[in-house]
Amino acid sequence: MNAILNIAYKDLLLLSRDRMALFFLLGFPVLMGVLFGLMYQSSGRPEPGSVGIAVIDEDQSAMSQALIQNLTANTSLQVQTTDLATARQWIKTRKIVGLVIVPARFGETAGIFWAEDPVPLRVGRDPSRGAEAAMLEGFLLEAAGQLLAQRWQDTTETRKLLQEQKQSIQQSESLTAVNKRLLSQLFTTVEQWVDDVDEVTQQAEDRAEAASSDDDGAVGFQLAKIESFDAFASEQADSKQADSEPTIRSGWDLSFPQSILWGVMGSAAGFAISLVRERSRGTLLRLQTSPVAPLQILLGKGLACFVSTLLVVGMMVTLGLLLGMRPQSPGLLLGSALAVAFCFVGIMMAMSALGSTEEGVGGAGWAINMVMAMFGGAMMPLAFMPPFMQTLSDLSPVKWAILSLEAAIWRNYSLGELGVPWAVLIAIGSVGFAIGLYYFHRGLSR
Amino acid sequence: MTHTHMVSARDLHKSYGNRVAVAGLSLEVPSGQTLGLLGPNGAGKTTTLQMLVGLLRPDSGTISIGDRTDVSSAGVRSMIGIAPQSLSLYEELTAEENLRFFGGLYGLKGSRLVQRVDWALDFAELADRRRHRVQTYSGGMKRRLNFACALLHEPQLVLLDEPTVGVDPQSRQHIFDGIRRLQQAGLTVIYTTHYMEEAQRLCDRVAIMDQGQLLEQGTVPELIDRHGGKSLILGHSATPPPSHWPGRWDGQVWRLESDRPVQALAELAFDASQFTRLQIEQPDLESVFLNLTGRSLRDE
Numbered sequence: 079m080n081a082i083l084n085i086a087y088k089d090l091l092l093l094s095r096d097r098m099a100l101f102f103l104l105g106f107p108v109l110m111g112v113l114f115g116l117m118y119q120s121s122g123r124p125e126p127g128s129v130g131i132a133v134i135d136e137d138q139s140a141m142s143q144a145l146i147q148n149l150t151a152n153t154s155l156q157v158q159t160t161d162l163a164t165a166r167q168w169i170k171t172r173k174i175v176g177l178v179i180v181p182a183r184f185g186e187t188a189g190i191f192w193a194e195d196p197v198p199l200r201v202g203r204d205p206s207r208g209a210e211a212a213m214l215e216g217f218l219l220e221a222a223g224q225l226l227a228q229r230w231q232d233t234t235e236t237r238k239l240l241q242e243q244k245q246s247i248q249q250s251e252s253l254t255a256v257n258k259r260l261l262s263q264l265f266t267t268v269e270q271w272v273d274d275v276d277e278v279t280q281q282a283e284d285r286a287e288a289a290s291s292d293d294d295g296a297v298g299f300q301l302a303k304i305e306s307f308d309a310f311a312s313e314q315a316d317s318k319q320a321d322s323e324p325t326i327r328s329g330w331d332l333s334f335p336q337s338i339l340w341g342v343m344g345s346a347a348g349f350a351i352s353l354v355r356e357r358s359r360g361t362l363l364r365l366q367t368s369p370v371a372p373l374q375i376l377l378g379k380g381l382a383c384f385v386s387t388l389l390v391v392g393m394m395v396t397l398g399l400l401l402g403m404r405p406q407s408p409g410l411l412l413g414s415a416l417a418v419a420f421c422f423v424g425i426m427m428a429m430s431a432l433g434s435t436e437e438g439v440g441g442a443g444w445a446i447n448m449v450m451a452m453f454g455g456a457m458m459p460l461a462f463m464p465p466f467m468q469t470l471s472d473l474s475p476v477k478w479a480i481l482s483l484e485a486a487i488w489r490n491y492s493l494g495e496l497g498v499p500w501a502v503l504i505a506i507g508s509v510g511f512a513i514g515l516y517y518f519h520r521g522l523s524r
Numbered sequence: 525m526t527h528t529h530m531v532s533a534r535d536l537h538k539s540y541g542n543r544v545a546v547a548g549l550s551l552e553v554p555s556g557q558t559l560g561l562l563g564p565n566g567a568g569k570t571t572t573l574q575m576l577v578g579l580l581r582p583d584s585g586t587i588s589i590g591d592r593t594d595v596s597s598a599g600v601r602s603m604i605g606i607a608p609q610s611l612s613l614y615e616e617l618t619a620e621e622n623l624r625f626f627g628g629l630y631g632l633k634g635s636r637l638v639q640r641v642d643w644a645l646d647f648a649e650l651a652d653r654r655r656h657r658v659q660t661y662s663g664g665m666k667r668r669l670n671f672a673c674a675l676l677h678e679p680q681l682v683l684l685d686e687p688t689v690g691v692d693p694q695s696r697q698h699i700f701d702g703i704r705r706l707q708q709a710g711l712t713v714i715y716t717t718h719y720m721e722e723a724q725r726l727c728d729r730v731a732i733m734d735q736g737q738l739l740e741q742g743t744v745p746e747l748i749d750r751h752g753g754k755s756l757i758l759g760h761s762a763t764p765p766p767s768h769w770p771g772r773w774d775g776q777v778w779r780l781e782s783d784r785p786v787q788a789l790a791e792l793a794f795d796a797s798q799f800t801r802l803q804i805e806q807p808d809l810e811s812v813f814l815n816l817t818g819r820s821l822r823d824e
Contacts, residue, residue: 084628095616349555360610370600
């Protein structure tokens with residue numbers, strides 16, 4: 079045991095003497111973690127006003143104005159009306175994500191679901207910003223959908239449209255007499271339904287006035303009414319232990335598991351080269367000829383890496399607490415930190431024993447980290463991945479590490495529920511350690 | 525327990541793929557003696573040392589250290605101190621920290637560790653630099669510390685692998701003095717070098733290696749007697765020697781090979797005044813190596 083502690087102490091002492099290594103081992107992961115934390119702060123939702131778009135209104139109708147108003151009301155969008163040339167220039171200089179052309183005669187068919195040949199909105203996008211452009215299309219659909227409701231809320235306008243449609247049917251030369259009769263009956267029924275809407279709306283307004291409600295009394299309809307709620311807050315409300323199990327208190331609760339993981343991976347990658355460095359500087363020979371077993375050498379190095387990784391996690395958690403992260407269970411967070419550190423120390427052991435040069439191990443360490451991070455959801459949300467990649471992500475320790483940290487910070491897992499992620503992490507770490515020991519021992523007994 | 529031989533190796537073979545590093549090497553080193561392993565680079569000296577300390581497993585053959593054949597065991601390793609050819613030091617640590625770490629690996633602790641670290645620093649003449657980082661040391665100071673690290677745990681067998689490579693004359697002399705102290709203390713030393721002067725100067729016995737094979741071993745006089753050849757008399761003169769003298773005259777230098785050069789000169793009624801300069805070159809280990817391999821050690 080003394081030999082293991084001796085080797086671990088020496089490695090930590092060496093670390094403390096190498097300012098550059100210290101920075102890359104402790105400072106850089108913290109820096110990277112904070113940056114990732116800031117990126118993840120919004121949890122995948124755009125910040126207010128973060129998606130800039132330009133609208134070119136070639137229609138200048140009431141409906142096109144209504145569309146622009148609907149877009150402007152969306153707090154995620156920053157809408158500017160301009161001409162096409164200017165909008166293109168803004169895309170070129172990355173000032174905006176995309177442009178929306180509202181063509182002439184858009185207002186004639188907007189919000190009319192029976193329109194035979196609706197005038198399409200045209201969306202121009204920055205090809206390098208596909209995700210944001212997709213988001214823009216979603217916002218545009220939402221705004222166009224609101225036009226439908228707005229069109230039907232104006233019953234006078236709707237009646238006028240229905241009359242025009244009925245006249246158009248009667249004058250049509252392509253429709254048969256039977257079809258003309260059926261369609262006319264349909265639109266007459268719709269006119270009667272619009273009358274009912276008027277009556278119901280009036281009654282609702284009267285009731286709202288009588289009750290002096292804050293509600294503005296407007297009654298329209300929506301394609302689908304959507305309410306958003308915090309799934310964990312809802313669970314908590316049902317729980318008898320609601321007071322002792324706070325839900326997400328800060329955006330950092332969501333972002334710090336990823337941030338901590340980046341710190342842990344940086345620490346493991348930094349330590350992975352220490353065994354190779356012993357070889358290249360010749361000190362491994364003196365270790366190998368001493369009465370210390372290969373297992374003790376690896377355990378000593380692993381202990382140093384374990385301590386430094388826990389130090390990184392401790393620093394990150396402290397930073398998170400200062401920024402507003404509030405773990406639900408400090409005890410489980412400690413358990414998760416130990417499991418995560420063990421896992422990545424094991425992976426480090428395998429990498430360091432397999433490699434033969436500092437450059438090789440250092441490069442491979444980060445490359446493996448990147449792949450694990452990509453598959454594990456530390457670089458992009460798993461939901462963005464195709465199904466087969468989501469399945470593959472089960473093989474990435476990063477996924478289990480993030481899950482176990484999230485479980486302790488905000489997912490409200492019990493100790494029993496954390497058993498699976500912890501067991502997976504410990505298993506991966508053990509396999510890594512076994513591989514490392516096998517190859518290290520094999521290298522000694524050439 | 526005293527053993528007749530501290531090291532005994534029999535018929536060692538070691539190959540790396542098709543390349544033979546050591547072929548059928550057998551040697552014995554009596555306790556308390558210093559054996560020089562002399563040979564050019566690539567002769568197999570370092571491979572032999574690594575097999576002796578259990579770092580490499582021989583393809584065949586047996587090794588015993590003292591009365592033990594399990595050379596990889598902790599017990600045997602505690603008996604051995606090694607100063608590798610490449611410096612085995614942590615440059616970011618101080619001399620004292622290096623020594624404390626390596627001493628700890630051998631189970632030294634407490635006051636015993638402090639005492640041995642102080643001894644090693646004195647031995648390396650680095651006591652006044654004990655808290656300076658190794659990266660600030662000269663090459664010679666590093667070599668001395670590398671040597672001292674091998675002695676920290678008071679081994680019975682010390683293996684020195686080319687300890688004077690790249691060392692200034694002052695540090696080289698210090699290392700030589702250190703080896704003599706070990707010899708006086710009765711330690712067994714195996715010293716690999718490709719400098720014949722060092723082997724001749726320091727070693728009780730010398731084993732000459734080339735291309736993985738042990739060509740010959742014995743004391744330096746024994747080796748010279750067996751393989752050194754004759755002494756060479758060189759007489760520099762502007763005039764030729766008497767015509768009845770044996771040897772060769774090239775117009776400037778008269779040369780004569782003889783087993784007993786002084787006696788040969790006396791028999792020729794030698795008159796020193798006829799030469800501007802007279803030299804007698806006695807055979808040395810270089811001659812031995814040349815005669816054994818057909819190549820000069822200095823050419824390697």
